[in-house]
Amino acid sequence: MKKNFKKALQNAFEPPMPLRKNEFLKTIPQPKTSMISFMLTQAEYLPKHVWWSSTLIVCIALFGAYFLKNDVLGIVSTVIPFAAVSVITENIRSDIYMMSELEMAAQFSLKSVVLARMGILGVLHLILLLFLIPLSSFYNVASVLQTGLYLLVPYLLTITIGLWVTRKVRVIESMYVCIGISACISGINFFVQTIFPIVYEEKYLLNWILILIILIILTIRELKKDIRQTEELIWNLL
Amino acid sequence: MDLEEEYDKIYRYCFFKLHHQQMAEDITQETFLRFLEQKEYCERGKKLRYLYTIAHHLCVDAYRKSKEEPLTDELPSEDMEDDMLTGIVVKAALRELSREEQELLLLRYANEVGVSDICSILHMSRFTVYRKTIKAIKQLQNILREEDFK
Numbered sequence: 310m311k312k313n314f315k316k317a318l319q320n321a322f323e324p325p326m327p328l329r330k331n332e333f334l335k336t337i338p339q340p341k342t343s344m345i346s347f348m349l350t351q352a353e354y355l356p357k358h359v360w361w362s363s364t365l366i367v368c369i370a371l372f373g374a375y376f377l378k379n380d381v382l383g384i385v386s387t388v389i390p391f392a393a394v395s396v397i398t399e400n401i402r403s404d405i406y407m408m409s410e411l412e413m414a415a416q417f418s419l420k421s422v423v424l425a426r427m428g429i430l431g432v433l434h435l436i437l438l439l440f441l442i443p444l445s446s447f448y449n450v451a452s453v454l455q456t457g458l459y460l461l462v463p464y465l466l467t468i469t470i471g472l473w474v475t476r477k478v479r480v481i482e483s484m485y486v487c488i489g490i491s492a493c494i495s496g497i498n499f500f501v502q503t504i505f506p507i508v509y510e511e512k513y514l515l516n517w518i519l520i521l522i523i524l525i526i527l528t529i530r531e532l533k534k535d536i537r538q539t540e541e542l543i544w545n546l547l
Numbered sequence: 548m549d550l551e552e553e554y555d556k557i558y559r560y561c562f563f564k565l566h567h568q569q570m571a572e573d574i575t576q577e578t579f580l581r582f583l584e585q586k587e588y589c590e591r592g593k594k595l596r597y598l599y600t601i602a603h604h605l606c607v608d609a610y611r612k613s614k615e616e617p618l619t620d621e622l623p624s625e626d627m628e629d630d631m632l633t634g635i636v637v638k639a640a641l642r643e644l645s646r647e648e649q650e651l652l653l654l655r656y657a658n659e660v661g662v663s664d665i666c667s668i669l670h671m672s673r674f675t676v677y678r679k680t681i682k683a684i685k686q687l688q689n690i691l692r693e694e695d696f697k
Contacts, residue, residue, distance in 0.1 A: 314688070315656055321637035322657035324562030324571060330554055333576050337550070337583060 351425040356402075359395045359430065363437055366392055370441050374448055382445040383502045386459050390467040390491035390498070392437065396430045397471035397487045399423075400535065420536065427532075434464075451509070458517040459509065463498050465524040467491045472531035476538055553595075554579065556658040557602050563653050564606040565613075574609055578602040595660065599668045640690040648683035655680055 366388050373381040400423060438460060446456040471487040478486070501508060557578055561571035578601045585597070641649055647669075654660040654668065665676050 317637045318641075318652060318656045318687075321641055322559060322563060322653045324559050325568050327554070327558050327572050327575070328568075329572055329576070330551075330558075333579075334550060334554065337579060 347421075348425055348429060351422060352429050355399065355426060355429065359399065359433075362392055362395055363433060366437065367440065370444055374444055382449045382451060382456055382459060383499070385441050385445050386463055386502075387495050387499045389441075389460050389464045390494040392434060393464045393467035394471065394487050394491045396427060396434070396468055397475055398484050399426050399430060400472070401475045401483060424536070438464075455509075455511070455514065455517070458514070458521055462517065462520055462524060463494050465521070465528050467494050469524055469527045469531055470494075472528070472535055476531065476535055550579070553598060556660075557598055559657060560599065560602055560653065561606055563650070564603075565609060567613075570609055570613070574602065574605045577605055581605075595664050596667045599654075599660070599664070603668070636691065637687075640687055643690055644683055644686060648679060648686070651676070651679055652683055652687075 366385070369388055370381060370385050373384040377384065438457075442453060442457045442460060445451075445460065446453045449456065451459065467487075467490060470490050474486050474490065475483045507513075554575060558571055558575040561574045561578075562568065565571050565574070578598060581601050582594070582598055641652070644652075651665070651669070654665050655662075660668070662673060662676055665671070666673055669676070671679070
């Protein structure tokens with residue numbers, strides 16, 4: 310359809326100017342958004358690579374389970390730090406693209422948006438781990454508890470170090486540093502598995518639990534500091 | 548949803564149905580008030596369809612009521628006069644189309660409503676909407692001189 314024809318049609322249907330529009334719009338309350346719809350809206354804004362990376366890890370795990378059987382745990386624990394990177398990069402996305410000022414003008418605060426996205430990613434990774442832990446444990450001599458520890462430790466280690474780095478340096482380069490960190494942790498994990506498989510023996514279980522507890526505490530601490538920094542950032546921009 | 552933009556579109560739709568400025572605006576406002584009362588529709592989407600459905604029902608009620616209590620004729624405002632002058636040819640051509648065809652063109656081209664929403668507002672299949680839209684446009688182009696708008 311030609312533009313002038315469409316324009317003529319639009320004009321033909323044009324009513325006289327409404328007289329009480331502005332008064333009416335001022336009086337009506339804006340509809341509130343529920344927590345679920347807010348979370349769903351935020352999930353739509355998560356970059357595609359987040360979904361692709363999680364899917365890829367599941368595919369690698371399935372591939373490993375089918376062809377390598379016993380080595381599936383090693384493969385999954387090597388690739389799991391890359392899933393953790395998405396949490397960190399999402400956390401600082403508005404900073405690295407210098408969008409904080411614009412997000413301040415939006416309907417929701419930057420803090421609530423970041424928290425919502427982190428929450429969605431947390432749930433996504435929880436589902437991912439709930440799938441990977443039994444799968445890895447099934448083809449390995451390690452128990453479910455051990456498998457959980459061997460997957461959670463590199464995952465949380467990546468998040469803790471990544472959050473610390475991004476808290477200190479909130480620029481686009483920090484994203485590449487995080488990818489480097491996850492690659493390093495992944496490499497170290499693979500190195501330990503190959504050279505020192507002794508650390509995966511049952512007698513070291515307590516040490517693994519201790520490391521996990523320390524990492525959980527450090528992750529919570531880093532998250533708290535990160536949230537506080539987001540609030541400070543908003544104040545600085547005001 | 549941009550309430551301001553939707554207000555204009557619903558108002559245009561109501562004015563098309565009633566040809567009465569004040570009534571169209573009253574019904575537009577009533578439509579939004581009823582829409583905002585229904586929380587579950589705000590959450591679940593399909594907002595546009597729901598808005599048009601409320602507007603349509605309210606227009607039908609108002610039309611029935613106006614038969615009992617005839618409305619006084621309104622004098623056209625300056626805006627209306629300008630509008631009438633600029634769009635007089637197209638308006639005259641549109642009047643030759645059926646009411647349903649006019650409504651279809653209003654929704655599709657003036658209010659830019661998506662085809663799937665039009666289907667549920669007018670209770671038509673996607674195929675029927677496409678067929679009737681093409682037929683209405685061709686008819687309109689035939690009425691208007693082809694060299695001007697084709």
